[in-house]
Amino acid sequence: MENSKRRFLKGTCALLAGATGATLLTTVNAAESAKAEAEIKYAMVHDESKCIGCRACEVACREVNEVPEGVSRIEILQTGPFGEYPNQFYHFSRKSCQHCEDAPCVNVCPTGAAFIDKETGIVSVDAWKCVGCQYCIAACPYQVRFINPVTHAADKCDFCRETNLAQGKQPACVAACPTKALVFGNLKDSTSEIVQVLRANPTQRAKVALGTRPKLFRILAKSGEVVL
Ligand code: SF4
Ligand code: SF4
Numbered sequence: 001m002e003n004s005k006r007r008f009l010k011g012t013c014a015l016l017a018g019a020t021g022a023t024l025l026t027t028v029n030a031a032e033s034a035k036a037e038a039e040i041k042y043a044m045v046h047d048e049s050k051c052i053g054c055r056a057c058e059v060a061c062r063e064v065n066e067v068p069e070g071v072s073r074i075e076i077l078q079t080g081p082f083g084e085y086p087n088q089f090y091h092f093s094r095k096s097c098q099h100c101e102d103a104p105c106v107n108v109c110p111t112g113a114a115f116i117d118k119e120t121g122i123v124s125v126d127a128w129k130c131v132g133c134q135y136c137i138a139a140c141p142y143q144v145r146f147i148n149p150v151t152h153a154a155d156k157c158d159f160c161r162e163t164n165l166a167q168g169k170q171p172a173c174v175a176a177c178p179t180k181a182l183v184f185g186n187l188k189d190s191t192s193e194i195v196q197v198l199r200a201n202p203t204q205r206a207k208v209a210l211g212t213r214p215k216l217f218r219i220l221a222k223s224g225e226v227v228l
């Protein structure tokens with residue numbers, strides 16, 4: 001009886017010590033995170049008035065990030081044709097992770113596999129921690145996550161964090177776009193191209209009313225701007 005009581009107390013103390021340690025760690029991490037976030041916050045713009053729907057971005061993403069057939073980190077959605085022949089036009093929009101600042105996928109993940117990189121603000125996945133429960137897939141309001149059939153972990157656009165970005169290159173989709181419809185960069189750098197583009201153009205983000213604070217911006221095409 002006494003032994004089990006002692007074990008209980010020992011366990012409780014260990015838990016409390018762990019909790020205090022975790023609180024301290026959280027506080028330190030929060031301070032570090034605030035410092036890091038003050039320096040880099042990556043985002044992307046898709047200028048739909050420049051997009052011709054060639055899908056070079058999809059191909060480049062699959063190749064660079066070894067995304068298996070049947071799933072994809074980026075899709076170019078086509079709507080149209082609009083107008084009367086021969087003056088018909090199409091619209092192309094990008095479907096991919098929005099890199100939410102308040103990311104529902106991260107909030108529901110039970111293992112910490114879905115996380116926001118403190119240094120860059122990129123929403124990413126640690127495949128080793130992922131148990132494939134799919135909570136994040138259900139929680140994402142943009143329906144951009146999937147289970148990678150090779151790794152069996154959740155997957156999605158990570159701004160090429162582990163591939164091109166790690167090598168100091170632009171994300172693969174951005175580099176491959178022949179019309180420069182994609183702009184990637186640091187929102188915290190007032191001299192960056194993305195900040196100039198955002199200042200010069202009216203933009204939209206998807207489902208902002210949900211409070212997710214997405215970092216994928218759209219420049220909408222006006223009627224007739226993309227003619228095939
Ligand atoms: S778009 Fe979906 S997957 Fe991407 S950060 Fe937001 S909730 Fe997560
Ligand atoms: S599938 Fe993986 S990343 Fe998604 S919530 Fe479950 S453990 Fe987290």
Ligand code: SF4
Binds near residue numbers: 073160171
């Ligand atoms: S940023 Fe990288 S991971 Fe995301 S869609 Fe583009 S190529 Fe794919």
